[in-house]
Amino acid sequence: MFLEVKGIKKAFGEGSSRVEVLKGIDLALERGEFCVLLGPSGSGKSTLLNIIGGIDSADEGEIFIGGEPMGKMKEKQLTMYRRQHLGYIFQMYNLIPNLTVRENIEVGAYLSKNPLNIDEILQTLGLAEHAGKLPSQLSGGQQQRTAIGRAIVKNPDILLCDEPTGALDYKTSKEILKLIETVNQTYGNTVVMVTHNDAIKNMADRVIRLRDGQVRDNRVNTAKIPAEELEW
Template sequence: MAFVTFENVGKVYKTGDVEVRALHNVSFKIEKGEICVVVGQSGAGKTTLLNILGGMDTLTEGHVLLDGRDISTLNEKQMATYRRFDIGFVFQFYNLIPNLTAVENVEIASQLSKDPLDSMAVMKQVGLADRALNFPAQLSGGEQQRVAIARALAKNPKLLLCDEPTGALDYETGKAILKLLQDTCRKSGMTVVIITHNSALTAMADRVVKIKNGTVASVSINENPESIENIEW
């Protein structure tokens, strides 16, 4: 059984009498330990898809399964538990708490988890052991995003969801962040989903899901994913 399964997922937003269909009949699978890149233009439905998978939004029709569990049937309390224990989030903007040090930001996430990783060990993993006691304002954008990744990893989640994780970073820093995500996935066997509009990043993925106008245009498997160092855009 696949680790992540979307079955005929639809999402309709209603504003008064107006209905907007964000997703229509979306079906795909992701295997455990894969890097899956979900690619599409702005407004294609990528973030809606990610929010449904992450338990931050509900679907209108269909089913979403993670590790054999149908998350589309969960109530609000169960959904909060799912977000807390099973999912790590990395966003375009780092969302760090400014009056906590880098390692304290990571510790907050590990305190929310059943089976957390050691905060300092994760800081070391992302290359920031020597910046652990700095506050976010004392860190560069790339360093702040590394802290955000460390915070997500410290929860030891089943699934790491990244929404345009390099969107606020320059080219070289963005590549370093993607290399960190790629290396982490390979070493730990964690399943990683990266949302992007940059089709060059599909070369780093095990699986590529192309979204167009709220539906799946194609799903493809890379037999030989490229190391991020070898990808130019």
């Protein structure tokens, strides 16, 4: 297994206000697998994604990437781990306002020893004609596409997507999902996508349902359909 999550527990607060967000999560993903984490608000899916991404820590349990445990990593090693292996896409695009589309993507490329070709990515993302624009000149969908470009340009082993379509309309959301699908198929990255949109599960290789801090369902999607055909 490429990504293994074993017995992850996480709680917030202390005493009477202590809330257990993750109550012992186990899961495993193959390299190149497209996994969707589904669940209602507060089910712990974003927390789990953040722990996998090394920007939050677990109280108990261990995560292995390519067989290597993350738990013993210090702050600097974690940063290097994110730098070398991870790409992040958030609901908020968080683009740098005074850099152009191309430069925002370069921000990601800078971190990689073998970045992908930026022009190709711009083409793939349909941003070639907007390459010289600033984020304020773009629509929400275009901004999210730029954020995807920034995440994938360094060709990460794992692409973590936290509600990437949460702020977008139906049509734009589908465009973004198609792009993530293309990226997954073209570059073979492992994708973990958090969403509360039940329909999105249909495009995944694996669907994991979380509720109340626990994995309620973890199964391979045998009826996978292209993002293009998703309806909600």
